[in-house]
Amino acid sequence: MTPTQYGDHELGWLKLYGPVYRLKNCFGQDRLMVADPAALNYIANSPQFKPSPMQENMLYLLFGRKSLPCVPVEEHKSLRAALNVGFTAAAVRSYQPIFEKAASRLTEELDKSPSRIDICSLLSFAMLSIIGEAVLGQSPEELGEELIRNNFEIVAVAASQSREQILAEAIGSRLPAWLFHAVAHLPTQTFRTIRDAKRLAYELGNRIVEEKLVSARNGLDTDADVFGVLLNLDASDTTKNGLPGDVVAAQTALFLVAGQETTATTLVLGLRALAQLPEFQARLRSEITANAGQIAYDSMPLLNAFIKETLRMFPVVPIDDRIAREDTIIPLSEKITLSTGEEISHICIEKGQIVSMAIAAFQRLESRWGKDAHEFNPNRWLQGSAYRGAEALGPYANLMSFLGGPHTCLGWRFAVFEMQVFICELVRQFSFALPENDTVRIRLATALIPVMSNGQKGAPMIVSRIS
Ligand code: HEM
Numbered sequence: 122m123t124p125t126q127y128g129d130h131e132l133g134w135l136k137l138y139g140p141v142y143r144l145k146n147c148f149g150q151d152r153l154m155v156a157d158p159a160a161l162n163y164i165a166n167s168p169q170f171k172p173s174p175m176q177e178n179m180l181y182l183l184f185g186r187k188s189l190p191c192v193p194v195e196e197h198k199s200l201r202a203a204l205n206v207g208f209t210a211a212a213v214r215s216y217q218p219i220f221e222k223a224a225s226r227l228t229e230e231l232d233k234s235p236s237r238i239d240i241c242s243l244l245s246f247a248m249l250s251i252i253g254e255a256v257l258g259q260s261p262e263e264l265g266e267e268l269i270r271n272n273f274e275i276v277a278v279a280a281s282q283s284r285e286q287i288l289a290e291a292i293g294s295r296l297p298a299w300l301f302h303a304v305a306h307l308p309t310q311t312f313r314t315i316r317d318a319k320r321l322a323y324e325l326g327n328r329i330v331e332e333k334l335v336s337a338r339n340g341l342d343t344d345a346d347v348f349g350v351l352l353n354l355d356a357s358d359t360t361k362n363g364l365p366g367d368v369v370a371a372q373t374a375l376f377l378v379a380g381q382e383t384t385a386t387t388l389v390l391g392l393r394a395l396a397q398l399p400e401f402q403a404r405l406r407s408e409i410t411a412n413a414g415q416i417a418y419d420s421m422p423l424l425n426a427f428i429k430e431t432l433r434m435f436p437v438v439p440i441d442d443r444i445a446r447e448d449t450i451i452p453l454s455e456k457i458t459l460s461t462g463e464e465i466s467h468i469c470i471e472k473g474q475i476v477s478m479a480i481a482a483f484q485r486l487e488s489r490w491g492k493d494a495h496e497f498n499p500n501r502w503l504q505g506s507a508y509r510g511a512e513a514l515g516p517y518a519n520l521m522s523f524l525g526g527p528h529t530c531l532g533w534r535f536a537v538f539e540m541q542v543f544i545c546e547l548v549r550q551f552s553f554a555l556p557e558n559d560t561v562r563i564r565l566a567t568a569l570i571p572v573m574s575n576g577q578k579g580a581p582m583i584v585s586r587i588s
Contacts, residue, residue: 126562127439127569128481132495135482141457141468144477152442152475153468156482158489158512159454160468164478165526168194169449173442173475182315183378185323187371190528197527203364204372204531207256207347213534216255216346220539223251224546231547231584237556239579240392241571244385244543245276251539252380257329257373258346268321274314276382277578319374326370334366347376376532382568383437384536387522388543389571389580390563391431394497396553396582401427401499406587409549418541426502428540429518433490433507434497436522437568439481445474454512455488480521483514554583 131154134142140156155161164170171194172180180190192200206212227247231238246261249272253259261269330352333343337354344350353363395402401423408423409416418424451468458464470476485494489510491501501507508519515525516533523530530536547553560574561581571580 127565128563131440131479131482132485135479135485139457140455140479140482140486141453146475150475152477153470154477154479154482155451156479156486157453157455157457158483158486158510158514160451161478161480161483161521162512162514162525163451164443164476165521165524165528167449167526169445169447170443170476171446173444176442183319184375185319185371187368188375189372189531190375200368201527201531203368204351206353207350208531208535210534212347212350213538216251216535217538217542219255220251220542221546223247223254224543226250227543228546228550231551232586234584236583236585237581238584239581240584241385241389241578241580242273244388245273245382247543248381248385248539249377252376254346255535256347256376256380257325258333258343258348259325259329264325265321268325271314271317271321272377272381275318275378278311278314318378322374322377323370326373327366329373330366330370379530380532380535382570384539386437386568386570387431387435387536388540390435390569391427391540391544392547392553392582393555393561393571393580394431394434395427395548396555398497398499399554402548402553405544406548406552409545412545413549416545418538418545421541421545422503423499424541424544426499427544428537429502429507429520430497430499431540432518432520432522433484435563435569436480436484436520438522438524439479439565439569441478441480441524443476443478445470445472445476447472451476454510478521478524480524483521549587551584551586554585556581556583 134144134154135156141160142154144152144154146152155164171177172190177191180188184191186192189197189200189204224247227243230243234243246269249264249269250261253261253264257264329348333349333352333354336343342349343352343354348369351364351369352366395405405423405427408421412421448469448471451470453466453468456464456466484490487494489508491507491509493501502518506519510519513519515521516523516529517537523533523536559581561571561579563569564572570578573579573581
């Protein structure tokens with residue numbers, strides 16, 4: 122049975138069975154669900170685990186074999202280090218004018234819209250335009266109508282999760298890679314949309330690289346965006362080598378997909394939670410107004426508490442699957458009691474075991490986040506870290522929303538900064554409330570998404586200008 126809201130089952134099982142338990146998938150496939158912090162750290166960081174076969178198939182299909190998540194493990198570290206140049210704290214700060222311009226365009230859109238408005242598509246488009254400008258150096262017009270249309274189709278494909286799709290995934294995870302790729306050439310609408318996305322991103326990436334080479338030859342600046350920084354075409358800078366054009370171009374589909382809906386959905390779910398806390402919303406607005414002018418985003422306690430709490434409660438990737446490459450032993454933070462009554466402090470697993478990193482469940486553990494772990498309460502972050510464990514997890518606030526280990530989200534600083542800028546711009550100028558008959562539910566499709574009663578992705582809100 123498909124759950125009505127994400128977490129109805131999983132968070133119930135967490136209460137019943139604790140942070141580690143076994144589950145049977147479609148076709149009786151055995152899966153170990155893990156929310157224990159030491160175990161999560163081990164799985165995310167250990168070379169004994171890699172993405173599950175279905176994940177590998179999908180990543181390859183969407184992003185191509187030269188994209189960061191798909192390159193062989195021995196190439197991943199050096200490619201990641203090279204790409205990270207465009208995502209350091211300093212690099213991300215330099216995109217601030219682009220983020221602020223996109224946020225201000227969004228407020229203009231809101232001014233033109235009725236007060237009851239679906240904020241999903243507006244935020245999706247805003248995040249796409251940021252990836253266009255800050256990563257690729259392209260305005261929305263330059264991205265082209267076909268790519269923008271296809272991007273919305275991809276989001277729609279990712280948003281649908283019928284019973285048939287769950288079954289297809291279960292079958293897909295059992296196909297060898299060559300057969301899965303052959304199936305992906307079937308003339309169905311879904312596969313056509315995915316193939317088009319890859320082709321359009323490939324064409325766009327190569328065009329951008331060509332244009333940058335021409336600009337550099339003409340002595341123009343080319344490093345105002347991530348692609349320019351990665352190519353490093355400034356001949357006078359001999360301190361670092363740029364990446365080859367084909368390697369940079371091959372990341373286009375990845376950045377377009379990984380960087381857009383993730384941030385847009387996090388913002389949507391955060392704004393919905395904020396709408397349910399009018400008193401906190403007013404305090405946050407006062408903090409933003411008091412900082413207007415020169416905004417020091419990192420020094421605003423309420424703003425950052427709100428962002429951390431949003432990421433804790435709504436990790437858009439709430440479950441991340443891995444498969445064991447070898448027999449291995451997973452350590453546990455706390456002993457667990459087996460159905461036989463035996464107590465264990467580690468779990469022995471065999472090669473080929475599917476392990477689900479239960480990120481959302483970890484972020485609701487009462488032992489780590491307190492008795493009110495299931496409540497959206499940004500105040501928990503106001504006295505330092507809200508985390509009560511000894512483990513250090515993830516790159517930000519002990520959260521696993523951006524994962525951790527070698528595949529940690531490359532764009533996590535970029536995403537946090539985008540959210541800081543957008544929340545400040547939006548909450549300063551508008552108030553957010555839920556419509557009286559709010560029926561939106563959070564569902565897990567490819568990632569978490571808000572879904573309306575008609576099954577479509579969307580989140581209508583009442584957005585009113587302040588004064
Ligand atoms: C709130 C927003 C975001 C969230 C919650 C998020 C979450 C994640 C997660 C969980 C992963 C690991 C997936 C896995 O290995 O199974 C990931 C990977 C990645 N993300 Fe993000 N992401 C966000 C925004 C962004 C942005 C804005 C960008 C780029 C502009 C980005 C670029 C990437 C890339 C390139 C990877 C692949 C890293 C690798 O394989 O080494 N993400 N993200």
